[in-house]
Amino acid sequence: MTLKRVYVWELPVRLTHWLLFFSILTLSATGYYIGHPFISVPSPAKDHFVMGTMRAVHLYAAIVFTLAVLARLYWLFAGNRYARFSEFIPLSLWRLRSLWRTFLYYSFIRHDPDDYPGHNALAALSYAGIFMIYLVMIATGLALYTVIASASSPFQVFDFLVPLFNGLQMARLIHHIGMWIVLIFVVAHIYFVFLSSIIEHIGTFDSIFSGYKFVPEKEAERS
Amino acid sequence: MSRHQLGDELERRGISRRDFLGFCASMAAVLGLPDTATNAIAAAVENEARPILIWLEFQDCAGNTESFLRATHPTVADLILDSISLNYHETLMAAAGSQAESVRQRTVRDNVGKYIAVVEGSIPDGADGGYCTIGGRSALDIAREVCGGAAATIAVGTCAAFGGIPAAAPNPTGALSVADAVPGVKNLINMSACPANAENITALIVYYMTLKQWPPLDQYRRPLFAYGKTIHDNCERRAHFDAGQFVEAWGDEAHRHGQCLYKMGCKGPATSQNCPVVKWNEGTNWPIGCGHPCLGCAEPNFWDTMTPFYQRLPEVVGFNVGKWIDPVGLSLVGLAAAAAAFHGIGEVARHHLGKTRPIEDKAGSEK
Numbered sequence: 001m002t003l004k005r006v007y008v009w010e011l012p013v014r015l016t017h018w019l020l021f022f023s024i025l026t027l028s029a030t031g032y033y034i035g036h037p038f039i040s041v042p043s044p045a046k047d048h049f050v051m052g053t054m055r056a057v058h059l060y061a062a063i064v065f066t067l068a069v070l071a072r073l074y075w076l077f078a079g080n081r082y083a084r085f086s087e088f089i090p091l092s093l094w095r096l097r098s099l100w101r102t103f104l105y106y107s108f109i110r111h112d113p114d115d116y117p118g119h120n121a122l123a124a125l126s127y128a129g130i131f132m133i134y135l136v137m138i139a140t141g142l143a144l145y146t147v148i149a150s151a152s153s154p155f156q157v158f159d160f161l162v163p164l165f166n167g168l169q170m171a172r173l174i175h176h177i178g179m180w181i182v183l184i185f186v187v188a189h190i191y192f193v194f195l196s197s198i199i200e201h202i203g204t205f206d207s208i209f210s211g212y213k214f215v216p217e218k219e220a221e222r223s
Numbered sequence: 224m225s226r227h228q229l230g231d232e233l234e235r236r237g238i239s240r241r242d243f244l245g246f247c248a249s250m251a252a253v254l255g256l257p258d259t260a261t262n263a264i265a266a267a268v269e270n271e272a273r274p275i276l277i278w279l280e281f282q283d284c285a286g287n288t289e290s291f292l293r294a295t296h297p298t299v300a301d302l303i304l305d306s307i308s309l310n311y312h313e314t315l316m317a318a319a320g321s322q323a324e325s326v327r328q329r330t331v332r333d334n335v336g337k338y339i340a341v342v343e344g345s346i347p348d349g350a351d352g353g354y355c356t357i358g359g360r361s362a363l364d365i366a367r368e369v370c371g372g373a374a375a376t377i378a379v380g381t382c383a384a385f386g387g388i389p390a391a392a393p394n395p396t397g398a399l400s401v402a403d404a405v406p407g408v409k410n411l412i413n414m415s416a417c418p419a420n421a422e423n424i425t426a427l428i429v430y431y432m433t434l435k436q437w438p439p440l441d442q443y444r445r446p447l448f449a450y451g452k453t454i455h456d457n458c459e460r461r462a463h464f465d466a467g468q469f470v471e472a473w474g475d476e477a478h479r480h481g482q483c484l485y486k487m488g489c490k491g492p493a494t495s496q497n498c499p500v501v502k503w504n505e506g507t508n509w510p511i512g513c514g515h516p517c518l519g520c521a522e523p524n525f526w527d528t529m530t531p532f533y534q535r536l537p538e539v540v541g542f543n544v545g546k547w548i549d550p551v552g553l554s555l556v557g558l559a560a561a562a563a564a565f566h567g568i569g570e571v572a573r574h575h576l577g578k579t580r581p582i583e584d585k586a587g588s589e590k
Contacts, residue, residue, distance in 0.1 A: 035536075039467055041468060045468055159442050166524060167528040168492075169529055172493070172537075173544060176548050180553075188559055
């Protein structure tokens with residue numbers, strides 16, 4: 001079996017990936033503090049700005065996160081075949097088969113992993129799901145931001161989102177639930193990347209830095 | 224002396240010019256107008272014909288009426304209130320029975336398109352409107368008649384503005400807000416809060432008398448002068464929030480030092496009102512000022528979404544998700560990590576048992 005070097009992740013894919021990675025870590029840490037302020041500071045109040053700093057960092061990280069999500073969504077239309085829309089929704093027969101195969105492989109029933117150079121069908125489907133959660137997080141975040149922004153802020157165009165979530169408190173609850181789903185995804189994602197790197201030896205982990213994967217020749221041709 | 228002109232009456236009631244201008248200046252402050260607006264307000268309140276008001280009460284506790292009767296400047300506000308109560312106000316009017324009903328009907332008939340309807344309380348449409356009837360007519364019927372012919376409708380209190388407590392789940396009477404009960408109602412202004420602040424109601428009427436128009440509104444049709452900022456924005460304890468100084472338990476050191484009530488479930492960050500500025504009971508104090516978190520009473524569905532009152536996150540359909548979501552979420556992330564570790568052990572085991580494709584093949588062919 002010969003291995004072929006395939007350029008899988010273009011620069012925008014890698015860049016948005018790492019922007020999402022760092023912004024999600026920042027948002028989760030500051031967001032957890034905003035929900036449960038576990039650091040308490042002594043008096044006087046004027047000497048400290050813990051919550052204020054957490055909120056400011058959270059808002060700036062949210063801007064990075066939102067722009068990264070939007071850029072990646074744009075790349076669904078502009079990117080190469082591994083970055084496109086069709087990758088994420090298993091509609092073709094071979095993608096459905098790949099979905100089933102990957103499931104069997106992870107369940108210790110099948111012995112060979114699926115060697116498709118892009119996302120395996122199961123991973124791709126989970127990314128489609130997690131991007132839906134990202135959109136919900138952005139929407140609830142913007143809804144919560146409308147009461148922080150001044151009444152004349154252009155962000156007030158998003159105030160229609162507040163009744164959509166049945167009020168700010170429900171938006172806040174959904175924002176918490178969303179964070180935990182994203183963090184569970186992060187744990188699973190990192191695990192499966194390392195599993196693939198160590199067991200399959202196709203350069204999965206390295207590929208998010210270099211953009212290249214090494215795959216059996218016949219798999220590289222599959223479309 | 225014309226009943227509709229205030230100037231002479233002020234003197235008769237022993238209100239000095241100084242007190243009157245003080246009232247006008249405080250109204251300008253509530254409305255967020257500059258000091259120079261004081262004279263315009265004084266001229267309007269003195270000389271303009273007072274608008275005719277009909278005050279309707281439906282499913283309510285009369286709390287807004289009580290609040291209004293305790294307006295900061297009772298003597299001056301009373302005069303404005305007089306023209307309201309003289310026409311129709313169930314709690315305040317002297318007339319009763321068919322006499323009172325005929326006054327209301329006559330006012331509506333003679334002043335179509337000119338009077339202002341004030342509604343307090345929600346309007347039930349359950350049992351064909353049978354849950355709330357006055358003089359044999361349903362609240363729904365009366366509201367549609369009176370609000371339908373009004374130049375403007377002011378929904379006072381959260382019940383009238385958003386359905387309030389009667390509309391809280393499971394809403395047994397099918398309680399509706401004015402907007403829902405009277406579709407297409409003209410110039411609706413929602414003065415929510417439980418109760419609505421008397422200063423704001425008076426200021427709204429003064430605004431109308433001075434400028435001959437209604438103030439700019441937010442997306443829930445609440446005037447921006449009173450609902451344009453959150454409680455949190457103007458809170459006197461805000462510095463403690465930004466610093467990170469929080470009350471952890473009732474009566475602890477932070478509580479005694481007047482620090483932030485955020486962790487005790489304060490809904491100030493989610494509630495738009497000018498309480499911190501205008502305060503209550505003649506500007507004496509307000510809930511957060513005396514150490515109690517904001518309940519969020521001015522917001523739609525506050526009884527369903529702001530509860531539990533002493534908790535940050537809400538409860539959903541009887542299950543207290545808000546309390547458990549973060550510990551449960553943290554545990555699930557841990558569980559996911561543990562599951563990954565176990566799966567990894569399985570993978571290593573199967574690799575050593577030679578049940579996967581041999582790596583040597585691939586490594587060898589790479590050269």
